[in-house]
Amino acid sequence: SYELTQPLSVSVAPGQTARIACGGDNIGRKNVHWYQQRPGQAPVLVIYRDVIRPSGIPDRFSASNSGNTATLTISGAQAGDEADYYCQVWDSRIAVFGGGTKLTVL
Amino acid sequence: QVQLVQSGAEVKKPGASVKVSCKTSGYIFTSYEINWVRQAPGQGLEWMGWMDPDSDSTGYAQNFQGRVTMTKDTSIGTAFMELTSLKFEDTAVYYCARWYSSGWGFDSWGQGTVVSVSS
Numbered sequence: 001s002y003e004l005t006q007p008l009s010v011s012v013a014p015g016q017t018a019r020i021a022c023g024g025d026n027i028g029r030k031n032v033h034w035y036q037q038r039p040g041q042a043p044v045l046v047i048y049r050d051v052i053r054p055s056g057i058p059d060r061f062s063a064s065n066s067g068n069t070a071t072l073t074i075s076g077a078q079a080g081d082e083a084d085y086y087c088q089v090w091d092s093r094i095a096v097f098g099g100g101t102k103l104t105v106l
Numbered sequence: 107q108v109q110l111v112q113s114g115a116e117v118k119k120p121g122a123s124v125k126v127s128c129k130t131s132g133y134i135f136t137s138y139e140i141n142w143v144r145q146a147p148g149q150g151l152e153w154m155g156w157m158d159p160d161s162d163s164t165g166y167a168q169n170f171q172g173r174v175t176m177t178k179d180t181s182i183g184t185a186f187m188e189l190t191s192l193k194f195e196d197t198a199v200y201y202c203a204r205w206y207s208s209g210w211g212f213d214s215w216g217q218g219t220v221v222s223v224s225s
Contacts, residue, residue: 043212047211048209048211093156094167
């Protein structure tokens with residue numbers, strides 16, 4: 001079965017750039033989606049199809065996908081960006097989530 | 107606007123069943139699949155399966171095969187997820203999420219339903 005690997009945690013200073021990686025075998029050939037989940041809330045889609053931001057998502061959120069790694073980038077990190085972030089792909093009609101990365105803004 | 111509103115919290119005993127509902131509004135119910143995702147306390151997201159309201163097709167994650175059934179009532183725009191033979195480790199928040207097609211993510215989520223399995 002397909003697996004996605006994320007770092008458990010990433011820290012960033014306010015105003016700086018955070019990068020969250022998502023590793024998978026030839027993930028560059030798949031569409032990668034990213035979700036933000038704040039404590040006690042449902043996940044929110046922040047990036048779909050590798051690089052597209054849904055309406056209402058700030059342009060501080062961007063992403064890339066190539067080779068064996070997809071990356072979510074948050075520019076100008078703010079306290080409100082503190083959350084868990086999950087990558088997700090489809091593998092033969094099965095949804096696969098990464099284990100999640102806790103972003104701390106300190 | 108698009109809304110997915112789930113039923114309230116449940117407390118069940120081991121071996122029992124639970125049925126969670128997901129009432130949709132603001133879009134054409136049969137145009138989007140409904141997926142179910144759960145999250146155990148302090149853990150990540152675990153995908154359970156999908157249901158196509160247009161075709162009645164379903165697909166379940168291997169971990170839940172034989173224990174989960176996803177259904178719908180098109181007349182009221184509502185999807186259901188029933189999980190049987192509950193175990194302590196089924197304690198989790200259960201989410202429904204809308205999905206359009208290949209290349210799309212889960213763009214709208216329900217608020218979550220807490221299911222606690224306790225003796």
